[in-house]
Amino acid sequence: MAADLNNEKLIARYLLGDLPEEQQVAIEDRAFGDKDYLALVTAVENDLIDEYVRNELSATERQQFETRFLASAERRKRVEFAKAFARVPVAAPERIVISEPAKWSWRDSLYAFISGLNPAAKFAVVAVMLLLLVGGAWLLTETLRLRSQLTQLQAQNQAQQNDLQKQVEAERRRNEELNARLTQEKQQREQSDESLRQLSETGDATNPPPRPVIAALTLLPGLSRGGGEKPTLSMPENARVVRLQIGIDPDEPYKTFAVELRTVAGRQVWTRENLTARTRGRARAVSLTLPASALKSGDYELRLSGRQEGGASEDVGFYYFDVKKR
Secondary structure, three states: OOOOOOOHHHHHHHHOOOOOHHHHHHHHHHHHHOHHHHHHHHHHHHHHHHHHHOOOOOHHHHHHHHHOHHHOHHHHHHHHHHHHHHOOOOOOOOOOOOOOOOOOOHHHHHHHHHHOOOHHHHHHHHHHHHHHHHHHHHHHHHHHHHHHHHHHHHHHHHHHHHHHHHHHHHHHHHHHHHHHHHHHHHHHHHHHHHHHHHHHHOOOOOOOOOOOEEEEEEEOOOOOOOOOOOOEEEEOOOEEEEEEEEEEOOOOOOOEEEEEEEEOOOOEEEEEEEEOEEEEOOEEEEEEEEEHHHOOOEEEEEEEEEEOOOOOEEEEEEEEEEEEEO
16 A cells, blocks of 8 residues: 555655655655645754754654754754754743644744744744755655766666676677687698698508608689589599689789688588798689588688788679589
């Protein structure tokens, strides 16, 4: 069941900091948009000051008042004024008739006090009360404004933390991809070295091994995937090594190159980096050597990229060819 925000006791608990966060926010939001409700909050605030000065608060309420309410310099000034106000002597009426005991509220006491003052004093008291009322309203409004700014700053900080976390996650995935590529390239290099070692160890000292069968193919730039007749690599069954000569434009400025060989279906077959180009006359080519066992009959796509000095890479060209084993 929702609490009655117009209840003066509930407002007094809010001023003493004795309400849950949800109800405090509800009171502040209403006071921020309802001038009449703001005036009610200010009136209850004046009641608390009056009860504190007259020592009518309980021990717990007095401690809450001094801890929470007096934390503001503006409110401390108002309390000091109320204390001084309470010490002002009031002229006793010539005749006091008490018909029966009655308990006066603070409003009745204030009215009786003001009625006993001369016109100049009445004007001064009213002016001070108006000043206190306006000051209290300003203080509450400023508190609400600062709370709103704090909420916005917290939201901005959370958004920045989310962006930073996304960047860290993206960098982590990139490092994992690089590590995977390095591992794969290492395995391919080991496989190639192992194939060459086995070739060198085949045979014995009296019968030197036959030279390994090498299948070679030259790839020229400018051939599109579907245009023209693709070159064909005819690979004998006993071929142990495949050597590809990848022609490039003599004016290409790159010093090192990287090769990625895939099937036309997208399966990666071989990768190699830090390759250099050799120049013969006006022709330049990049050589790629790989085990023949890595290639099966079918269509292949070779991607050649150049490495700049800063580490960035750019595509140099794509080459397409067929493999046929015989």
